[in-house]
Amino acid sequence: MTLLEVDGISVTFDGFRAINSLSLSMGEPELRAIIGPNGAGKTTFMDIVTGKTRPDSGRVVWGEDNRDLIGMSESAIARAGIGRKFQKPTVFEDQTVRENLAMALKARRDPFRVLFRRADNAGRIAELADEISLADHLMRKAGELSHGQKQWLEIGMLLAQEPRLLLVDEPAAGMTPAERGHTADLLKRLAKTRAVIVVEHDMEFVRRLDCKVTVLHEGRVLAEGSLDHVTKNRDVIDVYLGR
Numbered sequence: 001m002t003l004l005e006v007d008g009i010s011v012t013f014d015g016f017r018a019i020n021s022l023s024l025s026m027g028e029p030e031l032r033a034i035i036g037p038n039g040a041g042k043t044t045f046m047d048i049v050t051g052k053t054r055p056d057s058g059r060v061v062w063g064e065d066n067r068d069l070i071g072m073s074e075s076a077i078a079r080a081g082i083g084r085k086f087q088k089p090t091v092f093e094d095q096t097v098r099e100n101l102a103m104a105l106k107a108r109r110d111p112f113r114v115l116f117r118r119a120d121n122a123g124r125i126a127e128l129a130d131e132i133s134l135a136d137h138l139m140r141k142a143g144e145l146s147h148g149q150k151q152w153l154e155i156g157m158l159l160a161q162e163p164r165l166l167l168v169d170e171p172a173a174g175m176t177p178a179e180r181g182h183t184a185d186l187l188k189r190l191a192k193t194r195a196v197i198v199v200e201h202d203m204e205f206v207r208r209l210d211c212k213v214t215v216l217h218e219g220r221v222l223a224e225g226s227l228d229h230v231t232k233n234r235d236v237i238d239v240y241l242g243r
């Protein structure tokens with residue numbers, strides 16, 4: 001089913017059109033990589049979907065009841081089920097992995113959870129830690145983790161919110177090759193039950209994701225398809241070679 005339908009959005013900053021009639025559709029579940037040269041509009045696209053930037057025109061249609069997200073606050077969009085992972089990890093370094101995950105679970109405002117006071121928080125923390133491969137690190141301070149582990153912890157904290165769509169910005173940046181492989185596997189696993197959009201420059205990483213790729217250029221979709229398909233596209237080659 002279609003979870004997110006971005007329909008003809010445009011944004012202009014001081015006369016410069018950063019997003020130009022961009023349309024894109026995401027299924028649930030689906031894993032999608034968004035690539036594109038610097039300034040292509042990838043960050044602005046995520047800013048629009050998460051409510052940080054309001055487009056001048058177009059619609060962002062969400063979920064079964066076709067709700068238009070435009071005009072909704074960032075927090076309302078997060079509550080509707082869209083989680084965003086920024087490039088830099090923002091975990092609480094002085095807290096343990098367990099405490100970070102517990103805080104993220106507490107932040108989740110689900111009326112049913114409040115009503116029934118779910119006693120299985122410890123169980124959920126264990127599940128989350130397992131999912132992000134930090135089960136053996138629950139008592140460590142987040143500040144002691146490697147860069148990759150911090151990124152996974154933050155993904156775990158987002159998962160505590162049970163998002164239906166996860167936007168992940170350059171997850172492979174700064175990671176060791178082993179961490180990159182692990183992160184690709186994690187994202188592929190997560191995308192089996194939800195929608196995951198990964199914005200990434202590292203083509204080797206995108207190849208490992210083995211998913212549909214959307215190439216952005218000058219604020220619009222230049223090509224879409226498998227990585228092999230888009231990298232054979234003449235327009236894509238020209239853009240990447242700067243011709």
Ligand SMILES: Nc1ncnc2c1ncn2[C@@H]1O[C@H](COP(=O)(O)OP(=O)(O)OP(=O)(O)O)[C@@H](O)[C@H]1O
Pocket residue numbers: 013014016018036037038039040041042043044045
């Ligand atoms: N708030 C703003 N004011 C003015 N121009 C902006 C603003 N935000 C983005 N832009 C411009 O819009 C264009 C798209 O930027 P954006 O950051 O979305 O690209 P990107 O694909 O994420 O690039 P990168 O890969 O370098 O992160 C760029 O030319 C950028 O300079």
